[in-house]
Amino acid sequence: MQANTPYVIEGGSAAKAQSPAKKKFVVDTNVLLEDPGALLQLRNGVENDVFIPYHVLLELNKLKKDPRLGHIVTKVVKILAENPDAYTVLKPGRIAESFQSHVDNFILEEIAESGLDQPILVTNDRILQLQADAQGISSENYKDSVPFKSDAEYFTGFLGPEDLPIANSFRWDEGRPVFNGPEGEKVISYQHKVWNITPRNVYQNLALELMTNPGIDLVSVQSEAGYGKSFLALAAALHLSLEKKSHGKIYVVKPMIEIGQKLGYLPGRVEEKMEPYTKYVTDLVMKLHQTRPANRLFHSADTYPPQFDPKKFELLPMAYIRGMTIEHSVVIIDEMQNMSRSECRALLSRMGEGVKCFCLGDTRQVDNPYLNQENNGLNWVVKKFKGSDNYAHLVLKGEKSRGPITDLVIKNGL
Structure with missing residues (x-):
């Protein structure tokens, strides 16, 4: 040679x-x-x-x-x-x-x-x-990077002008979002106000459009941390259960995956064991309670953590779902990217009549060591349910998140 x-x-x-x-x-x-x-x-x-x-x-x-x-x-x-x-x-x-x-x-x-x-x-x-x-x-250096995107990131909920219509998706028309929903196409020219919460941007407004639409049973929301997924879902849940009275109870389900050093065994009742993992949920509920009283949610809101009325609000670990049938309730599944496909199937198959379900997460923040950006519960929901008449998905975006430091993290890709 x-x-x-x-x-x-x-x-x-x-x-x-x-x-x-x-x-x-x-x-x-x-x-x-x-x-x-x-x-x-x-x-x-x-x-x-x-x-x-x-x-x-x-x-x-x-x-x-x-x-x-x-x-x-x-x-x-x-x-x-x-x-x-x-x-x-x-x-x-x-x-x-x-x-x-x-x-x-x-x-x-x-x-x-x-x-x-x-x-x-x-x-x-x-x-x-x-x-x-x-x-x-x-x-x-390789400068023209197009990093891998999961289905939950790639399908944003918006379609291009050449794309075929998909149920419960959006498209832009002269700068205005047009919703192809259960009642047909309509321009979303109005702003939602749910439980006295006003959306910060058009994407949050459209998330509330999906969450409060009676023709949509299952909504998944993908976004980076700080764009308000959990806050919007809880506001919509309070609106549906306490104001509209279309649903009797709110469940919040979250996989128990620790970040960083392990806390080890925690003694006490289920609520006490879950408290380190769900403190942010309690804090968001109390913030919404201060915005507009949600007294029926509590036995007592004067102590911390507050005593929730289990007939109206319940925080549940995944292990307690098996064997249950959930009906006439709003179910919020947070950090669904840390659930496996089988866990996701087991949980969603518990949903009976009159259930509104919000699946929240970020496929780029998978903490479960046995899952990845593609093989996780949130991504499987989008992959399998996209196009179904009673399902909708949205990727939350915006220039501002929960605060200026989080904005820096997102903007500079920390």
Whole structure:
């Protein structure tokens, strides 16, 4: 093999002659994981040539068993399999015996021995960039990232002008949201005021439109922390149960997944065991109670934590749902991204007549170690129920969240 001839395999066949005008991008593993379609973006039609080191494939093979990354690896492999002519696999001179070795060294070795003329390593690993520079290999960051999105993020509840109609979805018409709801199309030109709560933006207003619509039984809401999912759901629940009296009771269900250090065993009654996990719910209910009295919700609101009347309001762990039949109630399922598909099915199958259910969460904040961004309860709800006549989904957005510090976190991607 001559030194100036790339020793490669292209989509399983011999490499073709390279045009000197084309850029030759070599893609690192982290780029494919951040954007599974990166190789198509970099190729830009047929403008450039894209190469994948063999050790990158080995890394993907290892990571496919990772519960956090396996679903993204599946997307990457699918794109590679469907586009065999879009990339070239570099053939290594030697293969790492184990991943205890630093695989980046083998990736650089593949590039150096490939014979490619002026290859450009595309990686967001700054250390690897420095190592490449030391060996005279050019490198660049991948700037056009389109990170993986779950169904709950990808389907925002809004449709484009060319999209086919979907039940209970929205579209924009001259800057105004048009709702394709149970009663047909209508422009949402009015602002809701639910339990004396005025929406901060159009998305919160549309969330209340879905939550208070009598023709919709199940509403899922996806958003980052701080956009008011739980607050809006509780306000709508108070409105339906205490003001409209269309529902007799409010249930709040939440999976008990700890963040950070474990609290360990907690003694006491169910309410006492749940209190660390549901304190924010109690605080939001009290905030709504101060906005407009909800006295029928309590045995006593003068103590903290308040004593809720179990006939009107109940906080339940997932374990207590099995065997129940819930009827004529508003059910709020918070942090549904931390529920498995089977838990989600078990819970929703408990819903009887006259139930309004709000499924809330953020698929990018999965704390359950056995779930991931795609394989979680909230995402399964959107995937399976999208288009159903009595189901609606919305992604909450906005420039302001719960406060200026949260705004900083969201804006700067902490």
